[in-house]
Amino acid sequence: MNIREATAKDFEKIWPIFHEIVSLGETYAYSRSTTKNEALKIWLTAPKKTFVFEEDNQILGTYYLKTNQEGAGQHVCNCGYMVSSSARGKGLATAMCKHSQSIALEMGYKAMQFNFVASSNTGAIKLWEKLGFLTVGCLPKAFNHPTQGYIDTLVMYKWLQT
């Protein structure tokens, strides 16, 4: 297991994971038809940093880290995590989330916020709670789920500094 910063070269291996997850429309607030070029910008160019979880020369997971709000909010970061369907249930999301919290502190952030967690994504919600995140908001019917329709969306938050 190795989590390392992504390079532009990694995108060929990140794209299948991104596409697999985003095209389902069940978890992320990106268009289900996001193109490869748009994904490159969203996942690798726009964030402050992007990481990959690598094992046996395979990329099995990835996450980005960015500033959630500028100016008065610039001490709070935001992350997004993706795990290949072939590597679920092995603790990759836990490993990446813990890693991201360390990196965030190193980078000078004081807190981490998830802006848009679909309430249907109970596995993720349980995991973030286990890792110390609190549900600090609930946006009514803010997520248009492909099979469940308009469902609530959670805002989750963790103060990282001790």
Add this chain to the structure above:
Amino acid sequence: MNIREATAKDFEKIWPIFHEIVSLGETYAYSRSTTKNEALKIWLTAPKKTFVFEEDNQILGTYYLKTNQEGAGQHVCNCGYMVSSSARGKGLATAMCKHSQSIALEMGYKAMQFNFVASSNTGAIKLWEKLGFLTVGCLPKAFNHPTQGYIDTLVMYKWLQT
């Protein structure tokens, strides 16, 4: 009183209002030293639409409207409003917020979200509540206020469709 869509030409008159408010650092999550060019992008180029409140050939207020999240969240918009200090207390924010709700519905949005309302901004909070917004989240210490330090930030939300 006239609220109309802004043109690129209006930016010369929008900038003093933007700069006056943003340089104080008390309400918006933009860098206090945001440049004129950055402001142009933030307020006029990036949003879906921008409006100005005009009276006697003077621009006294302005607001933008954009999609808050893409894909599964694209039915929820976000707005930001600014009123020149010379025109406060005259109901401009109320007029612009009501206007923006009509425009949002016309554009096909179903809800409106304010992501980052400093808890110190009690005037705005009262106003949004009066206009039907609910506080749906509270981000602990997410706003670094220039005199009050780290204070809580509210997420406010209104389902527009009846």
